[in-house]
């Protein structure tokens with residue numbers, strides 16, 4: 228049995244427990260949110276009243292209590308197919324029920340007080356965790372609402388905004404969210420195991436999805452572009468920083484990446500391949516925008532380790548939401564493995580929030596805009612996605628991932644597209660961790676196209692192309 232399946236079962240059981248805990252927490256939180264400060268006061272008054280009642284002689288009481296228990300480390304070192312799991316650590320939450328009989332009122336009173344305090348502490352803890360996990364983004368939204376209001380006010384004095392910046396999701400998106408599955412939509416394509424795998428890990432590898440014939444055609448088009456036989460509007464041709472600042476090489480050896488090939492009909496065919504869109508739809512729904520396109524030609528490392536791609540979350544680059552309606556399809560154009568720098572992912576990190584990104588402090592230099600997550604747990608299990616030509620991995624934009632150095636003499640090619648539900652909406656990133664990338668993108672747009680007033684959101688609206696259904700708001 229593969230690691231994936233075995234782990235699936237274990238995770239399934241644990242997930243149910245977690246789910247139970249989470250639902251409980253959410254209910255408590257919802258209840259508490261409604262109560263607010265007034266609720267707390269009411270609770271205290273109620274506590275006093277209860278105490279008085281007990282003093283009058285009321286006996287016997289049942290109560291339930293939720294307990295958190297930390298279970299030890301589970302280590303799992305195993306290799307199977309393309310997945311290598313190094314280590315896994317987890318915290319399991321368990322619910323316990325206790326029945327407490329009152330015998331002496333004073334003792335119970337103390338217990339009762341302790342319990343209330345404990346409950347309050349626990350609720351505070353939950354709140355802190357939820358603030359980290361859930362409340363923070365909505366906190367950001369609050370900030371963004373204010374920023375959006377300011378922006379709208381400003382724009383009102385200037386001009387009409389060219390894109391619609393929103394602070395809350397389209398109603399259709401909010402209402403279609405399934406209860407149990409947060410990251411995928413109901414569909415008839417994914418097996419329950421595949422769906423659960425994506426939900427829990429944030430990626431899904433589909434073998435042999437794109438034909439060798441198509442890949443060969445993409446490769447030929449790439450070579451034509453490198454030979455400058457075609458001129459593609461809007462295309463960004465990147466060279467690795469190690470050669471960009473030194474040697475001049477005129478052929479494909481100089482090109483480390485093609486970005487934004489939406490105007491190249493041959494390469495853009497990749498983004499509209501029906502068998503790819505079928506999977507994409509499981510995450511975005513039927514209205515699909517291709518937002519970001521890349522053909523990555525990872526060069527043999529020039530000895531400075533610049534061919535690495537630092538660990539990052541793609542959402543850092545995107546001023547649109549919600550994250551769970553965005554997905555990347557990344558197809559290997561040849562065998563990719565640890566030697567030539569395959570993708571490396573940190574499973575499960577898609578359930579976290581967007582982290583702060585910046586340039587890593589690499590001695591040999593870093594490619595332009597290759598920001599990395601500032602802090603992530605280096606002990607988090609890593610999965611090296613070794614793939615064959617045509618294999619495609621779909622992954623969530625919050626999944627922390629990167630790619631290793633190319634230690635071979637060949638170029639490692641992959642083609643990718645980031646898709647988003649056309650119902651997604653633009654956000655204002657002012658006051659958020661994305662401000663640094665916004666600044667760089669705007670500076671580049673100014674330098675490259677002499678565009679002064681272009682917004683970060685506009686740079687995406689220009690690039691986005693509808694590939695299925697209706698263009699709703701992006």
Ligand SMILES: CCCC(=O)SCCNC(=O)CCNC(=O)[C@H](O)C(C)(C)COP(=O)(O)OP(=O)(O)OC[C@H]1O[C@@H](n2cnc3c(N)ncnc32)[C@H](O)[C@@H]1OP(=O)(O)O
Pocket residue numbers: 463464465466467468471472486519541544593594595596597598671
């Ligand atoms: C979900 C997305 C995940 C990701 O993909 S993250 C990566 C995102 N990357 C990007 O968006 C790539 C952006 N890159 C670009 O726009 C261009 O390649 C770039 C860096 C502006 C270069 O454009 P060119 O047209 O080649 O301009 P140029 O040759 O005149 O060079 C201008 C200055 O840039 C430098 N440069 C070129 N390639 C570089 C590189 N790879 N890293 C760092 N610096 C680089 C180049 O040396 C030149 O510098 P200077 O002005 O002479 O000091």
Ligand SMILES: O=C(O)CCC(=O)C(=O)O
Pocket residue numbers: 521523525536541568569628629630641
């Ligand atoms: O293809 C690679 O090496 C890394 C690609 C990647 O992580 C990205 O562009 O987001």
